[in-house]
Amino acid sequence: MDGARREASVCNVMSKNHLRFGSFFLVVRCAFSRLLRGKAEKVVEKPRTIAVANFTTNLGDMIMATPVFRAIKAAHPGCRVIVIGGGKNGELLAGNKDIDHYISASDFSSALAEVRKEKPDMGVALNPSPQEVALLYLGGCRGIATFIHEGFGSRAFRALSSLVLNVSWKTGEYVPLQNLKLLAALGIRSSDTVKYLAVDPATVSKVKAHIGAKGPLLVVSPDAGQDYREWPLERFAAVAAHARTAYGASIAFAGGPNAKEMCRRFTELCGAPVFDGTGQTIEELKALVSFATAVVSNDSGIAYIAEAFGIPAVIVAGVADPKEHPQGSSRAEVIVPQRMEYVLHAKVSDVSMVDSEEARSQMASIPVGAVLDAVDKVFKKRG
Structure with missing residues (x-):
């Protein structure tokens, strides 16, 4: 598999077609720019503006970047x-006080024009993407840091990474902590990996009124986007039924609009009313999670929304390396197979080459009892 496809599949960043610029053109453009300005390796002691490029469409990947925004503000309170x-x-980051301006990466030329208006002093590119590095370089950043690893990166990315500061990516280490290492290359040091999201209080009140739950609320999210990363639906239903019977919990199903049929089947398996959250906006999803008693999910974005709001989460992580993601959270109970023979690593593993049958088998090997024990622990601690 070529590097450009690896970038799209592993990092889930916007592809070159979405950004409307070919990687080769970006390399050529940056090469000409280098003749005029040199490399972007300067550490600015008192930066006025720092740009963070994270073209991911995944909610969880963006939430894991929020400690980066906070660390910048902590080190340089007046910095944009x-x-x-x-x-x-x-929408996910709306209301986050650590962010002064959000720019959509859906169109490269428009994004570049906005970045140039901001005149950033430094920047970090969180993914092995030539588009991210090129945007920051052409946007005028004098210092840029990005990850390097022999397991990822197209020729275009490797060419562009030679223009900026490089930080080694460590497979098997907690992703939010690694993200902070990029800032260290720019003179900003932090080990605070607490995630942060904001939510509109009016939206919280609206969602609460819509659900009408007066007791504990369990939010269940069986949808992970790829079926090989999903624990069997009937087991999620068994967990929900247990929470309802043992603790009087109301149940809410969280998922995207494509999970309507999954929600219907889940409700049938539960044999009791379930709040259908598949039509919610991102703001409404944040609101729902923010007042939940607990969340039970696969290793997906909702687990990190829960962490950002301090809500306990029980995460069924069957194939993703738990050391890179949820186990770094003190609020998460992470359930993994007894034997993890098949592991996907962030940024490095080629997800287009996944052995789906083996991955599904590994997910299915996680027993209901292990998840029930974790849910009991959360509810009993609540009292």
Whole structure:
């Protein structure tokens, strides 16, 4: 598999077609720019603006970047922080006081024009993406840091990474902590990996009224986007039924609009009313999670929304390396197979070459009892 496809599949960043610029053209353009300005390796002691490029469309990947925004503000309170991202992550980050401006990465030329207006002093590119590095370089950043690893990066990315500061990516280490290492290359040091999201209080009140739950609320999210990363639906239903019977919990199903049929089947398996959250906006999803008693999910974005709001989460992590993601959270109970023979690593593993049958088998090997024990622990601690 060529590097450009690896970037799209592993990092889930915007592809070159989405950004409307070919990687080769970006390399050539940056090469000409280098003749005039040299490399972007300067550490600015008192930066006025720092740009963070994270073109991911995944909610969880963006949430794991929020400690970066906070660390910048902590080190330089007067510094503007601009974030360039994809998908619905602008709505996800709405209200975050650590961010001064969000720029959509859906069109490269428009994003570049906005970045140039901001005149950033430095920037970090969180993914092995030539588009991220090129945007920051052409946007005028004098110092840029990005990850390097022999397991990822197209020829275009490797060419562009030679123009900036490089930080080694460590497979098997906690992703939010590694993200902070990029800042260390720019003179900003932090080990605070607490995630942060904001939510509109009016939206919280509206969602609460819609659900009408007066006791504990369990939010269940069986949808992970790829079926090989999903624990069997009937087991999620068994967990929900247990929470309802043992603790009087109301149940809410969280998922995207494509999970309508899954929600219907889940409700049938539960044999009791379930709040259907598949039609919610991102803001409404944040509101739902923010007042939940607990969340039970696969290793997906909702688990990190829960962490950002301090809500306990039980995460069924069957194939993703738990050391890179959820186990770094003190609020998460992470359930993994007894034997993890098949592991996907962030940024390095080629997800287009996944052995789906083996991955599904590994997910299915996680027993209901292990998840029930974790849910009991959460509810009993609540009292």
